[in-house]
Amino acid sequence: MSHLGYPCLMALDRDHVLRSAAALLTRKSTATMDEVAKAAGISRATLHRHFAGRDALVRALEQLGIAECEGALDRARPEEGSAAEAVRRLVREIQPAAGLLAFLYGENQLWEGDRQNEGWQRLDARIGALFQRGQRGGEFRIDLSPVWLTEALYGLIASCAWATLDGRVASRDFPTMIAELLLGGALRREEP
């Protein structure tokens, strides 16, 4: 065992706890610390040894969500190829984190404060830049601002995540439903 100040197993456990909490809070955002602990298979005492309190847990989940988003954005290579294809890649890569994002999206507590986590600003900027690239390249229409398109993307991800949990949308359709609606809309394209 470690004779350092940092326990060696907690780092691994912490990630497991975090993901269990994400999965539970996605379904029940008001879950108790007790329920979170049970879902992770640990005691409430141990949970408190990992996270000082509920607030710290939510903040950690926020960090995880940001990290997952940035990872998805990196893997999606937003500067490569057509903007539309980049958006499709992004949606596909982001699907595993959709539940967590939906939870965070509904956690108003995170947005009420005067200062929000700057990670979201970075993400907004990167996603907004992708939409802007599409506009500059004549691929996307210019009457829908990049800011709104970014916001809409988040909203559709959360909507589809919840609809998936309720069984109203099949999990395998997630990327298509979001990307197709966001890019093409409901109107049928004219035959070329």
Place this chain on the structure above:
Amino acid sequence: MSHLGYPCLMALDRDHVLRSAAALLTRKSTATMDEVAKAAGISRATLHRHFAGRDALVRALEQLGIAECEGALDRARPEEGSAAEAVRRLVREIQPAAGLLAFLYGENQLWEGDRQNEGWQRLDARIGALFQRGQRGGEFRIDLSPVWLTEALYGLIASCAWATLDGRVASRDFPTMIAELLLGGALRREEP
């Protein structure tokens, strides 16, 4: 003054309280009964005379939200003209209730129960029927299910309502942003 069991002014006040609560809870969904009372300009005691408790208040807001949606749907005349125009009318009519809907949308408590208010089912059916009409008429694409389009509409309304509160989207752009994205998507149409 009334000698009946039902006070005569409470009916009027009740509506005012309900709308104040909606406005407050839209901004701060975790607001206390005390804050709700203050926002309505009444005391907590009086608030409790109107609504048995927080749960009853939320249920009443849910009813109000359903009623506003049905009213908007009626005024939008979903059976009339092109489906796309009907959707545009619907979004326009629903804007005043968007904040309330966004609050209700995030109130997971309403959806966790085994049985949800049947008003939502009626609304889902009516809105779904509108999208289906557009599909049957060859106006909308058929690879996006009416259920998903309905869900997406709710999600975009909530997104835009929050973005409007934060000043990221102008209030006057609300109908356009939602309807244009939902109908046309981000992709630029080919020149005919």
Place this chain on the structure above:
DNA sequence: CTTCAATGAGACATTGATGTCTCATCTGGG
């Protein structure tokens, strides 16, 4: 085997929101 960090179980106090109650005050109708 010994040791020690990590854990689980549970007791305990605290906190914040809630629901209920009483009582003084206000107000409009008779």
Place this chain on the structure above:
DNA sequence: CCCAGATGAGACATCAATGTCTCATTGAAG
């Protein structure tokens, strides 16, 4: 004026979640 109903203010108990604490047990390294 007088009164009944409505209100506001506040005291009070309750309740659930939280945060903190202790202590016995476990388990793996030395």
